[in-house]
Amino acid sequence: MHFFALTATLLLPLASQAIDIISSNDDGWAEVNIRSLYSALTAAGHSVVISAPAENESGTGSSTRTPTVLTEACEFDSCPVGSPAYGYNASQPRFNYVNSYPATSIQYGIQNLSTKFFDGVPDLAVTGPNVGNNLALTVLFSGTVGAAVSAVESGIPAIAFSGDTGSQTAWNVSPTPLYSQVYAELATTLTDHLIASGAPPYLPPDIWLNVNFPAVSNDSCNSADQFSFVLSRIYTAVPLISGADVETCGSTRLPTETAVVDTAGCYVAVSVGNTDKRDGNATQQAVVLDKLSDLLVCLP
Ligand SMILES: *[C@@H]1O[C@H](CO)[C@@H](O)[C@H](O)[C@H]1NC(C)=O
Ligand SMILES: *[C@@H]1O[C@H](CO)[C@@H](O)[C@H](O)[C@H]1NC(C)=O
Ligand SMILES: *[C@@H]1O[C@H](CO)[C@@H](O)[C@H](O)[C@H]1NC(C)=O
Ligand SMILES: *[C@@H]1O[C@H](CO)[C@@H](O)[C@H](O)[C@H]1NC(C)=O
Numbered sequence: 504m505h506f507f508a509l510t511a512t513l514l515l516p517l518a519s520q521a522i523d524i525i526s527s528n529d530d531g532w533a534e535v536n537i538r539s540l541y542s543a544l545t546a547a548g549h550s551v552v553i554s555a556p557a558e559n560e561s562g563t564g565s566s567t568r569t570p571t572v573l574t575e576a577c578e579f580d581s582c583p584v585g586s587p588a589y590g591y592n593a594s595q596p597r598f599n600y601v602n603s604y605p606a607t608s609i610q611y612g613i614q615n616l617s618t619k620f621f622d623g624v625p626d627l628a629v630t631g632p633n634v635g636n637n638l639a640l641t642v643l644f645s646g647t648v649g650a651a652v653s654a655v656e657s658g659i660p661a662i663a664f665s666g667d668t669g670s671q672t673a674w675n676v677s678p679t680p681l682y683s684q685v686y687a688e689l690a691t692t693l694t695d696h697l698i699a700s701g702a703p704p705y706l707p708p709d710i711w712l713n714v715n716f717p718a719v720s721n722d723s724c725n726s727a728d729q730f731s732f733v734l735s736r737i738y739t740a741v742p743l744i745s746g747a748d749v750e751t752c753g754s755t756r757l758p759t760e761t762a763v764v765d766t767a768g769c770y771v772a773v774s775v776g777n778t779d780k781r782d783g784n785a786t787q788q789a790v791v792l793d794k795l796s797d798l799l800v801c802l803p
């Protein structure tokens with residue numbers, strides 16, 4: 504972990520510390536959203552390394568497989584056919600691909616790239632922003648979630664980000680789509696609040712955050728400062744079976760993340776997940792509520 508120089512601290516009132524962050528996704532290393540997030544987190548002072556699939560691996564959950572030589576080009580022609588199983592951008596070695604699934608890709612980042620770029624294992628893992636929301640049952644199939652859970656299982660706190668707007672788009676599209684910039688900025692805001700909330704580890708053990716951004720359009724929800732963050736749960740609670748949620752906003756039942764992103768306005772859903780890809784319990788939610796208390800609001 505490195506601490507900001509004085510000048511950077513003055514420019515960035517919130518980010519008190521620069522940390523080492525491993526980044527992955529399931530849409531692939533050359534998808535614009537992961538590159539936008541890299542730029543935003545790096546601009547906020549963090550040391551970020553991308554270790555993500557060479558191809559679109561959407562929907563591959565927690566699958567793992569030994570990486571193989573590319574039998575076709577990487578997505579968007581971002582590497583030629585015949586490229587090695589692991590590769591990187593020669594002019595930006597922090598952009599790494601792994602020709603495998605998201606969970607395998609992030610493990611390569613944690614186990615191998617960390618020794619090259621970081622002073623030990625990463626402080627935090629971020630995945631996405633996924634193209635399309637990962638709400639409720641889709642959490643079980645998402646590779647973006649699978650990579651986050653894989654990081655947590657290796658002891659690295661993790662946040663999975665997903666956004667409603669957009670389709671899979673190459674990294675070098677110009678200009679960068681508005682939604683991609685807004686989602687990167689929102690993800691950086693949440694990440695910096697979590698970092699500022701106390702010393703590592705930034706989350707309780709075996710816990711990750713499932714963060715879903717609602718739609719961005721040219722007419723509404725078109726800049727990060729219009730959004731608010733709401734603590735939510737992944738699944739609809741089952742009466743008499745689901746335990747109580749943490750008490751907040753006058754209730755011991757959190758809104759579902761689907762309800763949050765569907766509420767009129769610009770509300771980001773922040774759910775607390777466990778390694779079974781189920782909702783974390785009230786104790787675990789309480790830690791997150793406390794850490795993000797200055798960021799979270801109640802739904803209207
Ligand atoms: C990526 O993979 C998913 C799941 O197979 C598929 O639905 C989607 O259309 C693919 N995206 C592209 C751009 O091919
Ligand atoms: C590699 O990095 C260079 C320099 O940042 C950039 O111009 C190029 O588009 C990148 N290519 C890929 C596939 O990341
Ligand atoms: C990554 O590191 C692990 C643990 O040190 C090692 O066993 C493995 O061979 C490395 N993988 C690659 C592709 O270098
Ligand atoms: C927003 O405006 C841009 C630039 O004019 C356009 O390309 C894009 O399609 C618009 N997006 C929506 C959702 O209308």
Ligand SMILES: *[C@@H]1O[C@H](CO)[C@@H](O)[C@H](O)[C@H]1NC(C)=O
Pocket residue numbers: 784785786787
């Ligand atoms: C929540 O889970 C943690 C970890 O398993 C446990 O220590 C804690 O007691 C649980 N809290 C509740 C309210 O079940």
